Amino acid sequence: MPLNTRSLVYLAAEFLLLCGLCFAQQNPTPETPKEEGLTNKLVDLPAEWLIGPYIPSTHPLRPLTLEQRRDVFLRQTFLTAGSYMARMFSAGVDQARGVPKEWGGGMEGYGTRFGSRYGQFVITNALQSAGNAALGYESRYDLCKCSGFWARSKHAIARNFYTYNFTEREKRSQIPLFAGAFGAGMISSVWLPGHRSAWEDGAYAALGQAAYGSGINWVSEFAIDILRKVTGKRYPTTPQ
Numbered sequence: 001m002p003l004n005t006r007s008l009v010y011l012a013a014e015f016l017l018l019c020g021l022c023f024a025q026q027n028p029t030p031e032t033p034k035e036e037g038l039t040n041k042l043v044d045l046p047a048e049w050l051i052g053p054y055i056p057s058t059h060p061l062r063p064l065t066l067e068q069r070r071d072v073f074l075r076q077t078f079l080t081a082g083s084y085m086a087r088m089f090s091a092g093v094d095q096a097r098g099v100p101k102e103w104g105g106g107m108e109g110y111g112t113r114f115g116s117r118y119g120q121f122v123i124t125n126a127l128q129s130a131g132n133a134a135l136g137y138e139s140r141y142d143l144c145k146c147s148g149f150w151a152r153s154k155h156a157i158a159r160n161f162y163t164y165n166f167t168e169r170e171k172r173s174q175i176p177l178f179a180g181a182f183g184a185g186m187i188s189s190v191w192l193p194g195h196r197s198a199w200e201d202g203a204y205a206a207l208g209q210a211a212y213g214s215g216i217n218w219v220s221e222f223a224i225d226i227l228r229k230v231t232g233k234r235y236p237t238t239p240q
Helices: 005-022 038-042 066-078 081-097 106-135 149-158 175-188 198-230
Strands: 162-164 171-173
Touching: 066 081, 066 106, 081 106, 081 198, 106 175, 106 198, 149 198, 175 198
Parallel strands: none
Antiparallel strands: 162 171
8 A cells, every 4th residue: 555645754753763762772761651652752852863963043053172072973973863864865876776786686785885885974974073173163063043944945055065163153165074075985995896996986975975965954954843743843842
């Protein structure tokens, strides 16, 4: 039976919830009754588990300490459901395109593609975080202080190409982000099959960051609004 839009929304929400619960090992909570329902569970799910460390629109931007930068890196790279979902999506695109063809199809081929995408992401984030720390650049996404769909969408896409320096007010080009993507693309040519050009793989990775990064920012910008819609405006239970 084909799924309608409402069913797809709830399936996606269920997946987000399961991903978030997988990362909730630090403060385990008592098991809730099954009849509590999905929406009752979603209202207690921290947004950071879904979109990673971010700056709410009502909060000022403040410089990060080195310890905070390390925490942001670990959360962005390993403790955010969105990081895995984005790599699952890109691996699915690779699977549909059949690239690299040497990895074949099926779950084995998909698993190899996902591992490759995620490994490349880890390298990208490591290089980006190191560059941001060296330059004093902001590494978190800040929700737009504006209102309106198009204004917020414009902010989300633009933030993929600029960030803030140590003043948290002056804008700077996202050089560490795209340099990290380029470097990770070059490194990935080591494990990708076939005759590869490291420079070409790096260029494709940087172009991919321009596309995927804008999409990820857009999802992050509206993720809380979507969850509020799904939970009948009860999300989140604590002020952002």
